[in-house]
Amino acid sequence: MDVWRITLAALRRWYILLPLLALTGWGAWTAGNGIQPEYEAQATIMLTPGTAATEVPNPYGGLEEANQAVGIVLNSTESRAQIVEQGLSTEYEVVPESRSTIMYFTVRADDPETAVTTGVALIDMVEAELTARQSAAEVPSSSQYGIDVLAPPSVLEAIYDGKLRVQAIIGILGASVALVVAVLFDDIVGLVRRRRRRRKARADELVDSAEEARTDDGAERANEVDPAEGVTTEVPSRVPREPDRPDAEVRSSRDTSPVGERS
Incomplete structure (x- = not known):
């Protein structure tokens, strides 16, 4: 079935398609309102570098x-497991800038x-991580790499991606089901x-x-064949009846006939 036939079927069954679409819209709106927004912290x-020079690599x-x-290390599974143990959000992303010493954090939470606590963690x-690895290599603390917090974790905005995503999924699925139901109903009605x-x-x-059989049978009975003479005799469907004549007329006709014929 091509797109044109599907469109015509949906238009013919608009009284089925429109209520289902309205139900889909209501379901998407209700489901979206039931989802709480997420908060994003960055x-x-x-x-x-360290403050003192050292010969230790x-x-x-x-x-x-x-x-x-x-x-x-922070994007690894082990680090996320540690975040889970602290009861914090694992929906975070650590992005070190290429060829730079700057690192960005993005955290999402309910x-x-x-969100802020996860960023601090x-x-x-x-x-x-820096202290443990450099101390294990016996790098003096004054020569170890450290960090400088340029922007502390803070919530910038509320994110409604989850709400919009759920509404979009419900809307697409509901519209597809409504279209399929309308087309199937049109096919069933057409089949019936x-x-x-x-x-x-x-x-x-x-x-x-x-009717043709009755007509042919009547024609055969009307055209009967006499087996003695081999001549087809047409039997009229109605024999004309000779009109009645008065007895006096009949007697007069007999009296006026020739004598030889009477004898």
Whole structure:
């Protein structure tokens, strides 16, 4: 079935399509209102070098390499598990800027307090990661890389992506189901009508055949063949009746006939 036929079927069954679309709209609106918005918090830090020089090599290499390495650690499964243990949101993203010492944090949570707390916990994890790895390499604390918080975690806006996403999904699915139901109903109605027309046509054919059979049978009976003479004798359907004549007229006709004929 092509698009044009589907469109015509939907237009013919508008009394089914429109109520289903209205029900879909109501369901999408209700479901969207039941979803709470998410709150997004952002933060920015910068890695800084140590204050004293040292001959001990840093395990991270340079500051840019340390920035990329710490970003990988915070985005790992182990770090997210630690966030879960603290009861915070795992919907965060750590993005170290390429060829730079700047790192960006983005956190989403159901409430602003959780979003901010998760951002603070991620910054603490950066400090802990830097200290643990450099201390294990015996880098003096005065020579270790540190961090400088350029923008502390703060909620910027409420995000309604989840609400819009749910409404869009319900709307698309509901509209598709409404269209399918309308087209199927149109096909069923068309099938029933075609069957009725075929039955009526067969009944008319049977009636016509019966009438033709009766007509042919009457014609055969009217044209009977005499087996003795082999001549077809047409038997009239109605024998004309001779009109009645008075007895006096009959007698007078007999009296006026010739004598030889009377004898």
